[in-house]
Amino acid sequence: AQSVTQPDIHITVSEGASLELRCNYSYGATPYLFWYVQSPGQGLQLLLKYFSGDTLVQGIKGFEAEFKRSQSSFNLRKPSVHWSDAAEYFCAVAAHNQGGKLIFGQGTELSVKP
Amino acid sequence: GAGVSQSPSNKVTEKGKDVELRCDPISGHTALYWYRQSLGQGLEFLIYFQGNSAPDKSGLPSDRFSAERTGGSVSTLTIQRTQQEDSAVYLCASRPGTGGISPLHFGNGTRLTVT
Numbered sequence: 001a002q003s004v005t006q007p008d009i010h011i012t013v014s015e016g017a018s019l020e021l022r023c024n025y026s027y028g029a030t031p032y033l034f035w036y037v038q039s040p041g042q043g044l045q046l047l048l049k050y051f052s053g054d055t056l057v058q059g060i061k062g063f064e065a066e067f068k069r070s071q072s073s074f075n076l077r078k079p080s081v082h083w084s085d086a087a088e089y090f091c092a093v094a095a096h097n098q099g100g101k102l103i104f105g106q107g108t109e110l111s112v113k114p
Numbered sequence: 115g116a117g118v119s120q121s122p123s124n125k126v127t128e129k130g131k132d133v134e135l136r137c138d139p140i141s142g143h144t145a146l147y148w149y150r151q152s153l154g155q156g157l158e159f160l161i162y163f164q165g166n167s168a169p170d171k172s173g174l175p176s177d178r179f180s181a182e183r184t185g186g187s188v189s190t191l192t193i194q195r196t197q198q199e200d201s202a203v204y205l206c207a208s209r210p211g212t213g214g215i216s217p218l219h220f221g222n223g224t225r226l227t228v229t
Contacts, residue, residue, distance in 0.1 A: 006156075032215045043118075044157075044205070044220040051215065090156065099164050100145060100215050106156035 002027040002093050006105035013081050014113045021076040021108050023065075023091030032094040033074040034102065035065055039087040047089075050074065061085070086112045116140060118221035120206050126227045127196055135191040135224045137206030145211030146189050147218060148181055152202040160204075163189065164211055196228045 003026045013019055025031055035047040048059025055067040065076045074091060088109050092102040119138040127133050139146050148160040159173040163183045174180070178197075183189040193200055203225050207218035 004156075034217060036220075041222075043222040044207075044218075046217045049217055092157075094215050099162055099170065100209060100211070100218070101147065101159055101162050101170065102157075102218060103159065104149075104157040106154075 002031065002095055002103050004091050004093050004103055004105035006089075006091055006108050008108045009106070010109045010111070012111040012113060015083050016080050019076075019078045019081045019085070019110070021089050021091075021110070023074045023076065023105060024072050025074065025091075025093045026072065027093055027095065030069070033065075033067060034092040034094070035059065035063070035074075035076050036090045036092065036104075037061075037087050038090065038107075044090065047076070081110075081112055083112045083114065086110055118206055118208055118219050120204075120221035120224050122224060123222065124225045124227075126229060129198060129228055130195055132192065132194045133196055133226065135193075135204050135206075135226070137189045137191070137208075137221060139187065139189070139206070139208030140219055141187075143208035143210055143219070144186065145209045146183060147207045148189070148191050149205040149207065150175075150202045151205055151223070157205065160191070193226075196226075198228045201226055201228045 005024045033050040036044040038044045050057050050067045088107045090107045091105045121136045144165045146163045149157040161181045162170040178194045181191045203223040205223045207220045209216045
């Protein structure tokens with residue numbers, strides 16, 4: 001069965017600094033991969049997705065993620081963090097044959113220092 | 115609005131009582147999912163509906179949990195004889211459900227507190 005691991009429960013970065021949130025997945029074939037963000041009191045919003053093709057995908061709010069098959073990773077990056085990026089970030093994987101059911105990691109909470 | 119709507123937004127109930135949580139998916143979305151988000155945990159898959167097919171109930175944690183989807187639209191998640199460990203945010207999501215994988219659209223959730 002597929003699974004997702006986000007090794008960092010909580011990360012703090014300074015505003016303007018770069019950011020990388022780690023995500024590792026377990027799945028036998030090429031997965032569908034997603035990053036969602038959950039701001040306080042808000043629902044989950046899709047940041048970006050990877051289905052196939054170019055392994056570097058661009059998302060909203062200046063985020064990008066790179067699929068690395070050899071490392072079973074799909075890390076999320078942003079070159080310069082803004083205070084409004086403080087939120088919880090979830091990585092998720094979907095299997096091709098399970099009706100789009102997403103399996104989520106435990107999330108990484110991002111705090112931004114002024 | 116055009117988003118996934120969940121009600122109530124908050125629910126406080128006493129241990130042992132039954133609760134019903136409602137989800138209105140985006141119009142035209144045939145696939146509907148329920149997830150549970152407990153404090154400090156990720157999102158735990160509960161159940162999935164696709165059109166008229168039998169639902170995927172593989173994530174339901176016990177037989178106290180059930181869900182139905184009437185008319186291929188609104189869904190109700192029922193928890194019987196609630197326990198304190200049922201306290202969590204229950205999230206509903208929907209997607210078009212046709213032609214490959216499309217992202218899930220989530221509602222804002224129902225925060226359930228069992229006292």
